[in-house]
Amino acid sequence: MSMLKKIVFVMVIFFSLQFKSYSNSSQKSLLMKADLFKRGETQLIKNNIIFHFEKWLIKKEKESSFVIYFKNKEGQVIAEEKIILNEKGSFRYELGQFQVDQHAKFSLKKNSHLEMLYREGKESTINKLKWGKNFILPPMILDYVRDNYSAILKGPQEVELVIPNLQTNISFTFSLKTKEDPRCYKRASLCILFEPSSFLIRLFTESLYLYYDKDLQLIKASGPTLLYWREPEGGSLKPFFGDSYFNYK
Numbered sequence: 245m246s247m248l249k250k251i252v253f254v255m256v257i258f259f260s261l262q263f264k265s266y267s268n269s270s271q272k273s274l275l276m277k278a279d280l281f282k283r284g285e286t287q288l289i290k291n292n293i294i295f296h297f298e299k300w301l302i303k304k305e306k307e308s309s310f311v312i313y314f315k316n317k318e319g320q321v322i323a324e325e326k327i328i329l330n331e332k333g334s335f336r337y338e339l340g341q342f343q344v345d346q347h348a349k350f351s352l353k354k355n356s357h358l359e360m361l362y363r364e365g366k367e368s369t370i371n372k373l374k375w376g377k378n379f380i381l382p383p384m385i386l387d388y389v390r391d392n393y394s395a396i397l398k399g400p401q402e403v404e405l406v407i408p409n410l411q412t413n414i415s416f417t418f419s420l421k422t423k424e425d426p427r428c429y430k431r432a433s434l435c436i437l438f439e440p441s442s443f444l445i446r447l448f449t450e451s452l453y454l455y456y457d458k459d460l461q462l463i464k465a466s467g468p469t470l471l472y473w474r475e476p477e478g479g480s481l482k483p484f485f486g487d488s489y490f491n492y493k
Contacts, residue, residue: 277298279489280295280486284487293317294484323471327384346363362411380404385405386454451467452468463489466487
């Protein structure tokens with residue numbers, strides 16, 4: 245065997261062992277998935293699905309990651325979010341919005357400061373934000389209701405939502421809506437409204453409705469998303485406001 249062939253052979257063995265070791269040291273499990281339709285769509289059929297959603301938990305030796313994938317009809321990932329937790333209690337947040345070339349990498353440091361790098365196209369900005377106890381990032385919205393269910397039953401709960409592209413926090417409120425509310429999903433046992441706390445900001449933004457079953461599993465979300473889309477007749481990309489129907493099979 246020539247020297248070149250020996251080197252190639254050794255490299256193949258090395259990378260095979262490395263891949264096998266990585267596979268054995270990580271566990272990946274699907275937590276939830278959803279089909280996204282135009283808001284108000286009454287025909288919930290396969291042909292009317294606009295996007296797909298998946299949330300995964302990936303565990304490694306020293307960290308756990310919650311990863312959200314948004315996919316188009318063809319199954320291509322068009323946006324993703326990651327919350328990466330380590331043993332020391334800090335975390336990293338990563339955003340990739342490939343439709344409009346928006347990217348973020350945030351890291352919570354020991355001094356409770358969130359260091360933020362955000363890029364849109366060729367323009368990048370770096371900032372720092374003091375992280376508080378009631379601060380959340382966009383991927384944390386869906387789990388907040390389950391984790392704070394008892395508090396929400398007693399009254400509205402205000403949080404500080406960090407907006408990646410603005411690199412700042414804005415006050416939002418989770419509030420319980422009655423079953424008689426016209427926006428409440430009939431199949432839901434719990435209807436939650438998530439909206440800006442400021443009346444003025446609410447005039448220029450869309451609210452998010454979250455619907456849970458009796459076991460506090462999210463079954464539907466209605467309102468703004470991370471995604472963009474074009475109307476079937478064409479036109480420019482615009483923010484997608486839709487209805488997401490979740491399942492756990």
